[in-house]
Amino acid sequence: MNKVYNDAVASLNGILFNGMTIMAGGFGLCGIPENLIVALRDSGTTNITAISNNAGVDDFGLGLLLQTRQIKKMVSSYVGENKEFERQYLAEELELEFNPQGTLAERIRAGGAGIPGFYTKTGVGTLVAEGKEHKEFDSEVHIMETGLKADVSLVKAWKADTEGNLIFRKTGRNFNPMMATAGKITVAEVEELVEKGELDPDQIHTPGIFIQRIIVSKGLEKRIEQLTTRQKNSEGN
């Protein structure tokens, strides 16, 4: 079973359709599948429901799909970095469902793990709880949240082997591992592809069972959103 595709366009061939639900990994612009997002834009797929913690910036990440109006609805926890997003939302051209970040992460994990619903304290008494089932455990009120799945998940890893075993790097990991489990089909964009047996089996973050297709990134930008530094010999941060 060859899982390795030549490029992002080839890796999305035959699995996209208008009105589909996509998950895209990343936190801000960190750990996003850059090549796959561009290929998704170029595919012209429309009416996408995009599940992603953030919405990219105007000209990068999922922002590219907002520019072209391919996204119908976002399911996110924070979208503060994107002016075009704001414009479309205020003009009611875009639907938006906010989830608390931990609830979003857990809903995606649940979707991949065959858990259709779970209870959490997060959001009790807030707008997030409206319309949701409430239940007491140990005399504390909790709300029920549901699992999330996607037609296709697009994830970004550091290394993969040809089996689709993945290793992530630093905070580039973020939402990618759960999304890999919650896609009916998951495509992984990676910086380095190695042969089977080159990854330590104790150190694999995402087993290959969750990955159907793999590409190696070309021309990764890895843009930094907020470059914060300190001077050598200075104190504090």
Add this chain to the structure above:
Amino acid sequence: MNKVYNDAVASLNGILFNGMTIMAGGFGLCGIPENLIVALRDSGTTNITAISNNAGVDDFGLGLLLQTRQIKKMVSSYVGENKEFERQYLAEELELEFNPQGTLAERIRAGGAGIPGFYTKTGVGTLVAEGKEHKEFDSEVHIMETGLKADVSLVKAWKADTEGNLIFRKTGRNFNPMMATAGKITVAEVEELVEKGELDPDQIHTPGIFIQRIIVSKGLEKRIEQLTTRQKNSEGN
């Protein structure tokens, strides 16, 4: 904050009490906290509720605590390897709650993750479902299972640093990572202790926040339950 204790007895000092709930990691005799189990036996703590996938064998693992009648109740998925267990259970000297193995693993993860309840298809229509809340998702019936916590979790890892960051080895991992998160206090028994900074931060399985006390194993037996081998130059398994 020094988390490192000299030996198993010292590491359990002050945290044990009669009637307590203990989680003990391991699958069969693989990845069990050998030294900690012996120290728990020697503490004389009684009326223990033990949450552990298995019950050890007669003279090893949790079987040691059955011999001394310190366990009041087991929460497990499979206990087939232990004659003394069978005797006590048939004589109604021991309570037993069977959980499907995946449900047990998920209940422990949920306990550590602040999820007091979740829904699963596992066990629907079986004895396991009796008395549990049923709910339909996508016209499929699911049952609600609850999170599990322990007063003290005893886990076994391969390596730790002095912060309590843990790495497990091969199938010795099993229930240990979730149990580490579900104990009010978690004590880790490890084969090797290294200084801070010696473990790759991308490769830590259990972050130190979950570990309050650490010991290095002495005289580990690592008993094999079913030694199965093949001859060199033979075919098949």
Add this chain to the structure above:
Amino acid sequence: MAWTREDMARRAAQELRNGYYVNLGIGIPTLVANFIPDGVDVTLQSENGMLGMGPFPYEGEADPDLINAGKQTITELNRTSYFSSADSFAMIRGGHIDLSILGAMQVSEKGDLANWMIPGKMVKGMGGAMDLVAGVKKVVVIMDHNARDGSAKFIKECTLPLTGVNVVDMIISDVGVFLITDDGATLIELAPNISISDVQERTEANFKIDKQLL
């Protein structure tokens, strides 16, 4: 001539497809690994936390940290990954395993399975069986067609406590192969020298007969 254990395992191996992720139960299902057809590449999952299970180790090379769900010492392959029990059953419950092959005490004509408990006898526990049958995409049972006392194991309604309801997709017994769908059970293959009436005599469940057998 009814099928042997090896015959049943060989027949079950024909259900494997290239690229499948497969969980094999203890007993006869374990033998299926010996009959994987040439050109079919499958990855074996062991529910205690491993994908890519290899054969038994050579003598003297067993590793106590490396066992399968039957607690036997095994080896790793160059595709192997390890994970926790929670992640393992998330994989199983989430529908990521393609095929599970396991044993049975009873199967009903609707695909109910009983394979963990006989009331009055010591109960060892269900282990991961309930999770596997609830979560895996396709569930194949390998079993002797009749119990030692000759009683039917493929029956109208299970009398033993269930492992799962409406979960079995195929039965491979020593007399033949049955498919079970929402439309009921169908006998689709016969072991050599076993007749349809032999099977009917030895079965309590209702089943149709595939037209290729008529």
Add this chain to the structure above:
Amino acid sequence: MAWTREDMARRAAQELRNGYYVNLGIGIPTLVANFIPDGVDVTLQSENGMLGMGPFPYEGEADPDLINAGKQTITELNRTSYFSSADSFAMIRGGHIDLSILGAMQVSEKGDLANWMIPGKMVKGMGGAMDLVAGVKKVVVIMDHNARDGSAKFIKECTLPLTGVNVVDMIISDVGVFLITDDGATLIELAPNISISDVQERTEANFKIDKQLL
């Protein structure tokens, strides 16, 4: 003389205890890291998937794969570990983080918090704030005591959409420090040259006054 941002951060740092695992919000709470008392060893969590957050990198050494929850480039320490967002919020929701310090638009006298949304304005999202206040053992708010228009932010009932109900344990504002328990709010410290009546004038919430201030 009311406290400055740095004064508030320094006061908040006194809530740190040796061995604490701490999550610091964006803005003034971030400054708390600069005032950790000598001999107090704390580990900072960043909810995007990191324990053991280090300072900003030296110029030229920023790593795009290493950012905090405010999307700023940071560094790792020799205690650092990385994990997924699901594991990060399992840690938060499960009550494993000792202390969270964050900003607020409004706090009620019962400890309700509003800090994510102003109706009629563009809503950026709650990010991880609802999870943090629901899960972390102790929640400390640092905020200006009054809004720019002079209106009270510590009030009887929040008028803005809530982030959490009954979640705030302590408020550190530019005029002083309040404890909030099930018995209500208590003013326990005053900024220099701020009188109790100053605070009363600038506060809508009911609060008791600690006897040491009388």
